[in-house]
Amino acid sequence: MELSEVFYTKFSGAYNEFKLEANGQAPFINKWREEGYQRLLLDGIPHKQLEDWKYSDLNKVLDPAFIQLLKKPTYTFRLEDIFRCDVPDLDTQSFTTLDGWYSDTENPLQVLPDGVIIGSFREAALKYPEIVEKYLGQATKTAEDGLSGMNAAFATDGMFIYIPENCVVEVPLQIIDIISAETDLLVNRRNLFVGGKNSVANVVVCDHSLTFQKSFTNSFTEVFTENGAVFNMTMIQNSSNNTSRNSSVFVSQKGRSTATINTISLHGGFIRNNIHVALEGEFAESNLHGLYLGDRNQHVDNFTIVNHKVPDCLSNQKYKGILDDQARGVFTGRVVVSRDAQRTNAFQANNNILLKDTAHVDSKPQLEIYADDVRCSHGATVGQLDTEALFYLRSRGINEKEARMMLMFSFAAEVVDKITVPALKLRITDMVEKRLRGELSRCNHCAINCC
Amino acid sequence: MLKIKDLRVSINNKEILKGISLNVNKGEVHAIMGPNGSGKSTLASVLAGRDIYEITAGTVEYNGKDLLDQAPDVRAKEGIFLGFQYPVEIPGVNMMTFMRTAVNEIRTHRGLEPLSAKAFLALSEERKTLVEIGSRFDGRSVNEGFSGGEKKRNEIYQMAMLEPTLAILDETDSGLDIDALKVVANGVNKLRKPENATIVITHYQRLLDFIIPDFVHVLYNGKIVKSGGKELALELEIRGYDWIKKEQGEN
Known part of the structure; x- marks a missing residue:
């Protein structure tokens, strides 16, 4: 369905303005933007009549009146004054984007001592066009739609990470994405992460909001793992109820590489996470883990596609959710095993706890198997807290609230335990506990009011 | 200590207990067979x-207070302990975290300082020796993957940690081989004190060779149909329950 009139008016004007600004960029970027824009015009914003968008109505959260910051704004506050991440012992190297723009103007792109290139996506396209051109759009091209088109057309900036061959990055790289503008905002952010051959890296992406303005963030991330690379990414979503987001992650994996994506949705008004994994090389391994905690009218929709294109790959998916009040959860997980992908192992599980009758979850595991020698399993459960376990705990003197808390926490722990960086696991454990206790999950010493 | 008067209990409109009366005083061991x-x-x-039952009549008084009014955790804090017939597996809840939370909630209720991690561990080590479990539970989730014997030992370990006034042991002997049974019974005996009481629920007389009861009651069809001393258990062992059923049928 082509772009609606009201959005056409908005986007055509903005695109013409943005094109002028974008002229300074590499020609391949401009071409990519133009193709994206045409795709946006052709496909429009995904709507509820599309099977993949049945449960999440973008038209309810994406307001044509939202403003795009197509030129980098000047901020009056100093980031370091308000934001201090205290992931204990995590000793991360952290990098920040504000409203879709890389925040460090003086030093937009760094080469770390170990050879890692990290910083502004926009800058990387200028400084390292050979890398960016090689990868950009290669993973997303399998599932282009109006949203990916919008992202290509309007992506202001985002993060670029390049891990060279054989490089083992000791410290986790932390990316902090903040919504801070004092207007209702539409943000398009583009990330490109490349793990070179036999490299190892841990990336943490934290989404926060500084304001209570409404916003819609349309974030696209492409992850490429070359042969033998190990790439772990943990995304923590912790924003105000006025924020909405579409977060699309496309992972393309070469042989014997391992990519693990942990999605921890702690807070936010409307969250749609899409993860597309293409296993392109033999003996590649994909791990997708998700935890979503929703209450009030929060909406969290996890949508995954894992495509086994070649033999001997392994994929694991574990998504768990706890939903309270009128919160809505969705899990759609599609595993596709191509005809040639013999000896595939693919596992998928989605478990949900509904704390109230008014909470709701839709769980749709889907398997499409065209090969004959495969091991696949999938399962979905929706339930309440185990009343027998609850009674057992209470019969030992533990009060009801605490007993419920222990059960919820143990349910969530199965996902949190998948996080391999010990300090990060501790930090997330703490945040999950605070979240379940109804306390504000924010870090000490940090002025950011996440929720 | 415990006064049950004409207790009637239903589940799904089916009456299970049809008027039970029982008095338990401190220092006593009652067997219910x-x-x-x-x-x-x-x-x-x-x-x-457990709140799945409907109490249709009767009263239960515990230490002078209405017991049926109290939440399960309050009862535990007031000194009641149930050793489960089928201990519940709780994946993800660490055994020691669970026990420390329980011990400290109960201590707080009794006006005692919560135990530090160190003091808790020391107490835990001491009480583990009662049921000879060593470090087998450390780092594991509550009852998860425990063998039948380990689960029952775990119940008695918990009892030792929580120091109840009234322990109710529901079929603690079921599924235990004779060696494990001796260990469990020995644990219970070591925990007996003049100011405490124990209710042992069992199908077989076997356990009562090791935990000697002061009173034996026979529950049949929701009623206590016979009460006596420990010799009643022996008689049941010899004559079986058919004798009771027949007698009841004749009534």
Whole structure:
């Protein structure tokens, strides 16, 4: 369905303005933007009549009146004054984007001592066009739609990470994405992460909001793992109820590489996470883990596609959710095993706890198997807290609230335990506990009011 | 200590307990025996506060207070302990975290300082020796993957940690081989004190060779149909429950 009139008016004007600004960029970027824009015009914003968008109505959260910051704004506050991440012992190297723009103007792109290139996506396209051109759009091209088109057309900036061959990055790289503008905002952010051959890296992406303005963030991330690379990414979503987001992650994996994506949705008004994994090389391994905690009218929709294109790959998916009040959860997980992908192992599980009758979850595991020698399993459960376990705990003197808390926490722990960086696991454990206790999950010493 | 008067309990409109009366004084050990389906486990669960039952009549007084009014955790804090027939597996809840939370909630209720991690561990080590479990539970989730014997030992370990006034042991002997049975019974005996009481629920007389009861009651069809001393258990062992059923049938 082509772009609606009201959005056409908005986007055509903005695109013409943005094109002028974008002229300074590499020609391949401009071409990519133009193709994206045409795709946006052709496909429009995904709507509820599309099977993949049945449960999440973008038209309810994406307001044509939202403003795009197509030129980098000047901020009056100093980031370091308000934001201090205290992931204990995590000793991360952290990098920040504000409203879709890389925040460090003086030093937009760094080469770390170990050879890692990290910083502004926009800058990387200028400084390292050979890398960016090689990868950009290669993973997303399998599932282009109006949203990916919008992202290509309007992506202001985002993060670029390049891990060279054989490089083992000791410290986790932390990316902090903040919504801070004092207007209702539409943000398009583009990330490109490349793990070179036999490299190892841990990336943490934290989404926060500084304001209570409404916003819609349309974030696209492409992850490429070359042969033998190990790439772990943990995304923590912790924003105000006025924020909405579409977060699309496309992972393309070469042989014997391992990519693990942990999605921890702690807070936010409307969250749609899409993860597309293409296993392109033999003996590649994909791990997708998700935890979503929703209450009030929060909406969290996890949508995954894992495509086994070649033999001997392994994929694991574990998504768990706890939903309270009128919160809505969705899990759609599609595993596709191509005809040639013999000896595939693919596992998928989605478990949900509904704390109230008014909470709701839709769980749709889907398997499409065209090969004959495969091991696949999938399962979905929706339930309440185990009343027998609850009674057992209470019969030992533990009060009801605490007993419920222990059960919820143990349910969530199965996902949190998948996080391999010990300090990060501790930090997330703490945040999950605070979240379940109804306390504000924010870090000490940090002025950011996440929720 | 415990006064049960004409207690009637139903589940799904089916009456399970049909007027039970029982007095338990401190220092006493009562055995409740009876064939399967006679209501033994229902009685234990109701005393511990499981809320799936409907109490249609009767009263239960514990230390002078209405017991049926109290939440399960309050009952535990007031000194009631139920040793489960089927201990529940709780994946993800660490055994020691669980026990420390329980011990400290109960201590706080009794006006004592919560135990530090170190003091808790010391106490835990000491009490583990009672049921000879060593470090087998450390780092594991509550009852998860425990063998039948380990689960029952774990119940007695928990009892040792929580120091109840009234312990109700529901079929603690079921599924235990004779060596494990001796260990468990020995643990219970070591925990006996003049100011405490124990209710032992069992199908077989076997356990009562090791935990000697002061009183034996036979529960049949939701009623206590016979009470006596420990010799009643022996008689049941010899004559079986058919004798009771027949007698009841004749009535």
